[in-house]
Amino acid sequence: MTVRRRLRSIRSRLLLFISLALVAVCAAMALTTVFVQRAYLYGTLDDRVENAVERSLGGTAPHPRLTADLGFPPEQGDPTGMLAARLDDDGDIVGAAVVARENTTRRLTAEQRAALAGVEADGSMHTRSVPGLGTYRITAIDREGIRVLVGLPMDDVRQLIRGTVIAEAIIAAVGLGVAGCVCAVVIRRQLRPLGRIAGTAVEVSRAPLAGGRPGDLTRVPERDTDPDSEAGQVGAALNHMIDHVESSLTERRRTEERMRRFLSDASHELRTPLASIAGYAELMNRGTDRIEPGTAWRRVSAESARMTGLVEDLLLLARLDEGRPLQSAEVDVAALVAEAVRDARAAWDDHDWRLELSLDAEPLVTGDAARLHQVVANLLANARVHTPPGTRVVAVVDTRGAHCAVRVRDNGPGIPPAFLPTVFERFTRADASRTRAGGLEGGSGLGLAIVAAITTAHGGRTDVESTSGRTEFTVRLPLAAQTPMAVSREGSGAWADA
Secondary structure, eight states, X not given: OHHHHHHHHXXXXXXXXXXXXXXXXXXXXXXXHHHHHHHHHHHHHHHHHHHHHHHHHHHHTTOTTOTTOOSOOGGGOOOTTOEEEEEOTTSOEEEEEEEOGGGOXXXXXXXXXXXXXXXOSSSOOEEEEETTTEEEEEEEEEETTEEEEEEEEOHHHHHHHHHHHHHHHHHHHHHHHHHHHXXXXXXXXXXXXXXXXXXHHHHHHHSOTTTSOXXXXXXXXXXXXXXXXXXXXXXXXXHHHHHHHHHHXXXXXXXXXHHHHHHHHHHHHHHHHHHHHHHHHHHHHHTOSSSOHHHHHHHHHHHHHHHHHHHHHHHHHHHHHHTOOOOOEEEEHHHHHHHHHHHHHHHOTTSEEEEEEEOSBOOEEEEOHHHHHHHHHHHHHHHHHTSOTTOEEEEEEEOOTTEEEEEEEEOSSOOOGGGGGGTTSTTOOOTTTSOOOTTOOOOOSOHHHXXXXXXXXXXXXXXXXXXXXXXXXXXXXXXXXXXXXXXXXXXXXXXSOO
């Protein structure tokens, strides 16, 4: 209801504003028309008065001593209502008459003559109200001692102006009424989409976002998202905002689910060595003969080391998630991978370890050498743990293009397709298909997650491709500089010795 009241208020304000604007425009036009017409009519009347006084002066000039002669010969055809007067040397009226109907004249009364007194014979125009006759436009001139005063009635002109004002007022009122109705209809139609948009916003604001499912939020109808109209742009913007809210909610739920799964898996991983340590400690405390003290201490040390490694991995991931800066230096990736392959061959001689280099530029990247070594070591350890003895594992360093790529490829059983999208997530295992090395305990499921996190912190990305008999992990890092190789080693094949 609040939104509807707000829309009605906006509609009322728009109507008021448009009405005031129309009133101002109509008033300006009416006043301009009245002033122009008034000036034109008064100017025409003044011209008629000047012509009349000239004619009257021409009629009295042959008889200068006949002061009663006012120049009203019948043939002149003077208009009805015209008045004339003769003035003496002192400006006093000595004779005055008005043209009545049928070209007859009638002498002015003393009161009427008094209303014409005081007019200078200088040819200027004056407006006087004559009792019994109305308002007159008069002028007086003096030529060779003959002074004549002439006046014409203004009532017709004033009535015409008054009628024009009334007609324009009526026309303006009707026009404003029609324009107001049209504007009300147009504004109502134009604001109708805003009402629907506001209704959608109200529904979204009332939706239980904390417990609702993504995709349940209401959208603005497509007809109200036309980008060619202002209301459509608002509707489209609201839909984009709702999409962003839903995507944020979806990502938040995914994060919460990953966090819950992460905490569950971490608790499980930590509980296993803790239970083992507690069991062996209890056996040693009882002094039982079921197990030798040395064996118990070795198992406690092994489980403690396992738990310590898990905690260190978790701390490393936490630091990378926080975006803590890593050490930055120029790292030779080829040398780093060769060292990791040598370490793998020395530690696990039950696999066939190979190194291949395909270099167009010096394999130099900017980053933390220890962490990058951990990336390669984790990829090699992952290949060794999840493939049977005798599997060939090939580490490839490739500097084609603007990136340095490190690929770890093996010919093991492969990763099930269902696990590929989540292979770099934490505590992910696909042991059902990729055989672990016999007799070895599995890892914590954090190795590939650490690979992805460290690579991302260095501005790179990770990929994996896997089919039966071929699995390849790829790490791409931006090169520090494009330096041509003095001697190209591309296509040199497999290097059996790292």
